[in-house]
Amino acid sequence: MKKLLPYLFYALLATAAAGSTTACAQQQADPKQTQALLAKPGVVLLDVRTPAEFSTGHLRGARNLNFLSTDFTDQVARLDPNATYVLYCASGNRSGKAAALMQQNGFRHVVNAGGFPALKEGGLPTE
Numbered sequence: 001m002k003k004l005l006p007y008l009f010y011a012l013l014a015t016a017a018a019g020s021t022t023a024c025a026q027q028q029a030d031p032k033q034t035q036a037l038l039a040k041p042g043v044v045l046l047d048v049r050t051p052a053e054f055s056t057g058h059l060r061g062a063r064n065l066n067f068l069s070t071d072f073t074d075q076v077a078r079l080d081p082n083a084t085y086v087l088y089c090a091s092g093n094r095s096g097k098a099a100a101l102m103q104q105n106g107f108r109h110v111v112n113a114g115g116f117p118a119l120k121e122g123g124l125p126t127e
Contacts, residue, residue, distance in 0.1 A: 027112075028092055031122020034113040038124075043084045048098045049116070053090060058116070060125040067094040076102055084109035091115040 029037065037043055038061075047058045048067040058064070065075055067089065076098075079085070085107065087095040092114035099110045113119060120126050 028096070028114045029086070029111050030114075031119050031124055034086060034088075034111075034119060035122075035124055037084070037086050037111060037113075040084070043086060044079075046085055046087045046098075047116070048087055048089045048094050053116075057120070057126050059088065059119060060127045062088075065098075067098045072098070073101070073105075076105060076107075079107070081106045081108070084111070086111045086113050088113040088116055088119055090117070092118075 038045060045059060045062045046065045047054050047062040048065055049058075050066050050068060051064055054062075054064040066072065069075070079102075085099075085102065087099050087102075087110065089095040089098075092112060095112045095114065099112045102110045
């Protein structure tokens, strides 16, 4: 039995580590899927880039919520957790992290739309 304990410990550790990475894994919507989502009533579009990035161009109707801001979590806490949110950034990295954070805080309908350049290239309207 003593010889089995280290193996059981490592098996348990590996299972926990695998579970923690898959819990945060999420799919990224492509531009066509994003456009279909945004056509639905009540969907909130969040650009999680910095205000400087946002000012150079953004998707029409997007609200800027800077993921790098020190009060990002506080800003998220003021959002309706029952609404559907579509997030994007420059590459999909920050929006993925923001979506994971929102889901960890009880938001159930959060979609990572990826990066602004791909969305713009995919034909989504910009301003």
